[in-house]
Amino acid sequence: xxxxxxxxxxxxxxxxxxxxxxxxxxxxxxxxxxxxxxxxxxxxxxxxxxxxxxxxxxxxxxxxxxxxxxxxxxxxxxxxxxxxxxxxxxxxxxxxxxxxxxxxxxxxxxxxxxxxxxxxxxxxxxxx
Amino acid sequence: xxxxxxxxxxxxxxxxxxxxxxxxxxxxxxxxxxxxxxxxxxxxxxxxxxxxxxxxxxxxxxxxxxxxxxxxxxxxxxxxxxxxxxxxxxxxxxxxxxxxxxxxxxxxxxxxxxxxxxxxxxxxxxxxxxxxxxxxxxxxxxxxxxxxxxxxxxxxxxxxxxxxxxxxxxxxxxxxxxxxxxxxxxxxxxxxxxxxxxxxxxxxxxxxxxxxxxxxxxxxxxxxxxxxxxxxxxxxxxxxxxxxxxxxxxxxxxxxxxxxxxxxxxxxxxxxxxxxxxxxxxxxxxxxxxxxxxxxxxxxxxxxxxxxxxxxxxxxxxxxxxxxxxxxxxxxxxxxxxxxxxxxxxxxxxxxxxxxxxxxxxxxxxxxxxxxxxxxxxxxxxxxxxxxxxxxxxxxxxxxxxxxxxxxxxxxxxxxxxxxxxxxxxxxxxxxxxxxxxxxxxxxxxxxxxxxxxxxxxxxxxxxxxxxxxxxxxxxxxxxxxxxxxxxxxxxxxxxxxxxxxxxxxxxxxxxxxxxxxxxxxxxxxxxxxxxxxxxxxxxxxxxxxxxxxxxxxxxxxxxxxxxxxxxxxxxxxxxxxxxxxxxxxxxxxxxxxxxxxxxxxxxxxxxxxxxxxxxxxxxxxxxxxxxxxxxxxxxxxxxxxxxxxxxxxxxxxxxxxxxxxxxxxxxxxxxxxxxxxxxxxxxxxxxxxxxxxxxxxxxxxxxxxxxxxxxxxxxxxxxxxxxxxxxxxxxxxxxxxxxxxxxx
Numbered sequence: 001x002x003x004x005x006x007x008x009x010x011x012x013x014x015x016x017x018x019x020x021x022x023x024x025x026x027x028x029x030x031x032x033x034x035x036x037x038x039x040x041x042x043x044x045x046x047x048x049x050x051x052x053x054x055x056x057x058x059x060x061x062x063x064x065x066x067x068x069x070x071x072x073x074x075x076x077x078x079x080x081x082x083x084x085x086x087x088x089x090x091x092x093x094x095x096x097x098x099x100x101x102x103x104x105x106x107x108x109x110x111x112x113x114x115x116x117x118x119x120x121x122x123x124x125x126x127x128x
Numbered sequence: 129x130x131x132x133x134x135x136x137x138x139x140x141x142x143x144x145x146x147x148x149x150x151x152x153x154x155x156x157x158x159x160x161x162x163x164x165x166x167x168x169x170x171x172x173x174x175x176x177x178x179x180x181x182x183x184x185x186x187x188x189x190x191x192x193x194x195x196x197x198x199x200x201x202x203x204x205x206x207x208x209x210x211x212x213x214x215x216x217x218x219x220x221x222x223x224x225x226x227x228x229x230x231x232x233x234x235x236x237x238x239x240x241x242x243x244x245x246x247x248x249x250x251x252x253x254x255x256x257x258x259x260x261x262x263x264x265x266x267x268x269x270x271x272x273x274x275x276x277x278x279x280x281x282x283x284x285x286x287x288x289x290x291x292x293x294x295x296x297x298x299x300x301x302x303x304x305x306x307x308x309x310x311x312x313x314x315x316x317x318x319x320x321x322x323x324x325x326x327x328x329x330x331x332x333x334x335x336x337x338x339x340x341x342x343x344x345x346x347x348x349x350x351x352x353x354x355x356x357x358x359x360x361x362x363x364x365x366x367x368x369x370x371x372x373x374x375x376x377x378x379x380x381x382x383x384x385x386x387x388x389x390x391x392x393x394x395x396x397x398x399x400x401x402x403x404x405x406x407x408x409x410x411x412x413x414x415x416x417x418x419x420x421x422x423x424x425x426x427x428x429x430x431x432x433x434x435x436x437x438x439x440x441x442x443x444x445x446x447x448x449x450x451x452x453x454x455x456x457x458x459x460x461x462x463x464x465x466x467x468x469x470x471x472x473x474x475x476x477x478x479x480x481x482x483x484x485x486x487x488x489x490x491x492x493x494x495x496x497x498x499x500x501x502x503x504x505x506x507x508x509x510x511x512x513x514x515x516x517x518x519x520x521x522x523x524x525x526x527x528x529x530x531x532x533x534x535x536x537x538x539x540x541x542x543x544x545x546x547x548x549x550x551x552x553x554x555x556x557x558x559x560x561x562x563x564x565x566x567x568x569x570x571x572x573x574x575x576x577x578x579x580x581x582x583x584x585x586x587x588x589x590x591x592x593x594x595x596x597x598x599x600x601x602x603x604x605x606x607x608x609x610x611x612x613x614x615x616x617x618x619x620x621x622x623x624x625x626x627x628x629x630x631x632x633x634x635x636x637x638x639x640x641x642x643x644x645x646x647x648x649x650x651x652x653x654x655x656x657x658x659x660x661x662x663x664x665x666x667x668x669x670x671x672x673x674x675x676x677x678x679x680x681x682x683x684x685x686x687x688x689x690x691x692x693x694x695x696x697x698x699x700x701x702x703x704x705x706x707x708x709x710x711x712x713x714x715x716x717x718x719x720x721x722x723x724x725x726x727x728x729x730x731x732x733x734x735x736x737x738x739x740x741x742x743x744x745x746x747x748x749x750x751x752x753x754x755x756x757x758x759x760x761x762x763x764x765x766x767x768x769x770x771x772x773x774x775x776x777x778x779x780x781x782x783x784x785x786x787x788x789x790x791x792x793x794x795x796x797x798x799x800x801x802x803x804x805x806x807x808x809x810x811x812x813x814x815x816x817x818x819x820x821x822x823x824x825x826x827x828x829x830x831x832x833x834x835x836x837x838x839x840x841x842x843x844x845x846x847x848x849x850x851x852x853x854x855x856x857x858x859x860x861x862x863x864x865x866x867x868x869x870x871x872x873x
Contacts (some may be wrong), residue, residue, distance in 0.1 A: 011631045011635070014631060017635055018638075020647075021647070024647055081623050108630070108634040111671045114641060114642075
């Protein structure tokens with residue numbers, strides 16, 4: 001069975017890029033542009049892992065995490081946060097996000113899609 | 129020798145016998161004086177009686193008792209009509225020798241009388257009668273010869289005692305001699321002083337003074353002239369007589385005065401001569417007596433006494449004395465007026481400077497209270513109408529934390545827009561600010577006063593406190609709000625622009641990497657080569673954008689550190705692994721703590737970050753730092769070291785640990801930095817021009833950010849460099865010794 005991944009990213013180009021990459025790597029990809037949309041997608045199917053952007057309109061990454069925390073099932077899904085360098089210090093409360101089940105931070109400009117796939121596979125314990 | 133001594137003894141014996149008798153006589157004299165009742169009713173008889181006693185017991189041929197009045201004139205007691213003595217320069221000269229002597233003896237200054245001199249009647253011994261530095265009078269004894277004088281009890285030995293006894297009598301005599309008239313004169317003089325010191329207008333004062341003069345001098349008109357000799361002007365008249373004040377009479381007077389009188393003014397000691405002069409004014413009004421007003425040796429003006437009928441010679445010396453006294457008072461007054469006029473002018477200039485300064489200026493007392501504040505300062509801290517004097521300076525504003533001044537790009541709903549710095553923090557900051565050893569401190573603060581929020585550049589100058597006990601310093605307050613806003617706008621723009629650039633750059637980099645890794649199918653070698661170049665350039669752009677973002681964050685003070693103990697050597701090794709490609713490209717030899725670092729280690733070398741037993745490197749130096757920022761610092765420096773090294777050269781890294789700081793030094797043997805460039809090395813957008821910098825790309829932000837980051841950690845960065853020989857950067861970061869112990873536990 002294909003591993004399922006939900007990619008939540010407001011920039012459509014990046015969203016497309018990550019989706020393409022993961023599809024190439026034999027993932028079942030769900031996509032969303034806002035936190036709200038992401039929550040909707042969760043209700044349809046539970047992914048194995050979520051790739052979550054932080055800065056988004058309507059509902060940002062952190063707010064979505066808080067919402068997920070309220071649901072017993074959603075709470076268990078591992079999350080990788082996508083961010084940009086230096087932002088996390090100001091944008092996020094590190095402890096809070098880890099408490100919310102965040103597995104890792106990935107800096108978008110620093111990590112190529114390849115590296116992101118690697119990280120995801122590592123977390124899901126899929127042999128590369 | 130022997131003979132001389134014998135004769136010496138003989139004379140001594142002789143004189144001692146004589147002295148014995150003279151002492152007896154002297155004791156008798158004291159007794160007589162003690163019982164002597166100086167009758168003030170009949171002063172002539174009393175004086176005669178006193179003289180008799182003095183002559184009888186001193187063996188002098190004659191005796192004169194004189195007293196000195198307030199106009200420095202000597203009067204013979206009992207002979208009031210005799211001409212007075214003026215004690216002036218001439219006498220002073222003659223008395224110079226005696227003055228020394230008497231001063232040493234009596235501990236007084238300014239004694240003026242010759243003790244011993246000869247005249248037709250013989251040798252005169254003069255004894256000044258001094259009371260509290262003031263010469264009351266003189267007692268003269270006349271002797272026929274020196275021998276006779278030697279027999280007198282009025283010798284050096286007993287003189288002082290004798291004088292003391294006489295003082296009281298002298299005092300009485302002087303008091304007596306101050307007649308009703310003179311006493312009122314004295315009062316007048318005092319009145320004039322009071323008048324001149326009073327609050328009347330200058331014109332009124334002059335009018336009053338001229339009126340006062342007519343009170344004790346019988347004259348028609350009094351005029352006071354003041355000014356320099358060349359340019360003298362009429363300051364006041366008390367009669368209508370001189371209405372034509374612009375008539376040349378007053379000006380003509382000057383050369384005339386100079387010609388005829390000035391000479392005599394300087395020889396004024398000759399009392400028998402006229403000391404004023406006659407003048408017939410142009411309008412033919414009559415005689416004028418002119419008295420100079422002296423300020424020191426300089427004539428600063430004249431008092432003119434006009435009388436149609438009265439000749440100058442008819443003025444009594446007493447009257448002249450009175451006028452001179454007034455002149456003295458006037459001189460003081462004008463001197464003061466002139467100097468105070470200058471002071472007022474100067475004060476006004478300073479006031480203009482102070483009031484119209486476009487910066488706020490506040491004078492602070494030692495207890496930080498406001499002594500004076502100018503209008504601009506009032507605009508910022510209070511209102512123009514109210515005085516700030518006496519207010520506690522630091523109660524007038526709060527220092528705000530600029531870090532959270534405006535919402536950042538991220539939603540900051542949970543954080544209030546402004547964070548007021550805690551009181552303790554404020555006190556600490558201010559204390560540091562004020563206790564700094566430098567005399568002038570400059571610092572920018574974002575503050576809130578009752579009038580609003582300002583960015584202020586405070587300049588504190590404490591140099592002036594040395595002279596003035598209560599003045600602590602001057603605070604200059606420059607409103608830099610507009611400048612700061614512009615700066616912030618600029619930084620905000622950089623921040624937004626670079627942030628917006630990131631997403632497309634990320635997409636470019638991502639897609640490129642996918643193409644290059646053949647996700648979309650096979651590529652030929654040329655395609656891969658060009659695409660790799662595109663990808664590298666994208667990488668550079670990302671670096672630039674990140675650097676710009678960092679620098680704008682630093683400028684906006686919008687970054688914070690999350691400090692934790694970080695193993696500085698481990699962190700360095702991590703960076704070395706990241707730099708692997710660059711190191712290998714340039715064939716740089718990395719030496720760490722003296723050991724060669726290699727990415728494919730053999731027996732001689734070590735692997736970065738390796739912790740095996742064979743390693744000399746002990747990874748136990750912990751620093752208190754924000755891990756990612758510390759890595760940024762080290763990466764920047766290592767990056768530079770590699771960038772500016774020649775192919776195949778060495779880069780050495782050393783770590784040391786002190787009590788408070790751990791040090792990392794990075795030494796390269798590259799192009800080096802000229803002394804001139806070293807000064808600006810850490811400035812924003814500064815790039816050095818050297819052969820390698822044209823080959824390598826850079827933003828001019830790396831070292832700027834590095835320094836700011838080191839600074840934020842409470843550390844220090846230093847550079848040593850020689851052009852063509854290499855550069856060493858030394859970074860000190862607070863050590864985490866205690867923390868690392870805890871970690872081990």
